[in-house]
Amino acid sequence: MGHNYQPNEVMMEKHRRTLFSRSDEGGSVSVTATLQENGSIELFDHDIGENARRMFGRDDREYVTTVPADETGKLALALIAESYADDSRATVKLRELCEKNGIRFSVFTN
Known part of the structure; x- marks a missing residue:
């Protein structure tokens, strides 16, 4: 399950805030909150790198929670x-x- 942002989705977003961001030799982790044009709120958690591979079995993991x-x-x-x-x-x-x-x-x- 992944959510790849398309250019038109990014333009439709009203607001986006970075809640957490960290990068080190093991990779990077970021969590963003977005108020979408349709009024829903989306939390997007993205892990990349060796730490993600150790924790999730792959080096690129996306996790999206949406409140309608x-x-x-x-x-x-x-x-x-x-x-x-x-x-x-x-x-x-x-x-x-x-x-x-x-x-x-x-x-x-x-």
């Missing part, structure tokens, strides 16, 4: 709950995160 667009709201809520549980500054931190990443939001105060 209709589940991303639940995913966002779960990540917010895990990130800000028991934090009295949760709303401030969420606003700061949104500002840092160019995400629109609104605030209501009473």
Whole structure:
């Protein structure tokens, strides 16, 4: 199972973030998260080299996890709950995160 990005797929992507990247004499490992044009979120794990061969039996391994667009709201809520549980500054931190990443939001105060 592999996912080779085609040029038109790359152009259709809205956002991509590298979550992890490491290279050494044993090879390289990278994990990226991508918000696709259709609203789905994809985590792409790619291992290349001798370390991959030892762990997976081949020197090039791809592993893709996709959360469909209709589940991303639940995913966002779960990540917010895990990130800000028991934090009295949760709303401030969420606003700061949104500002840092160019995400629109609104605030209501009473």
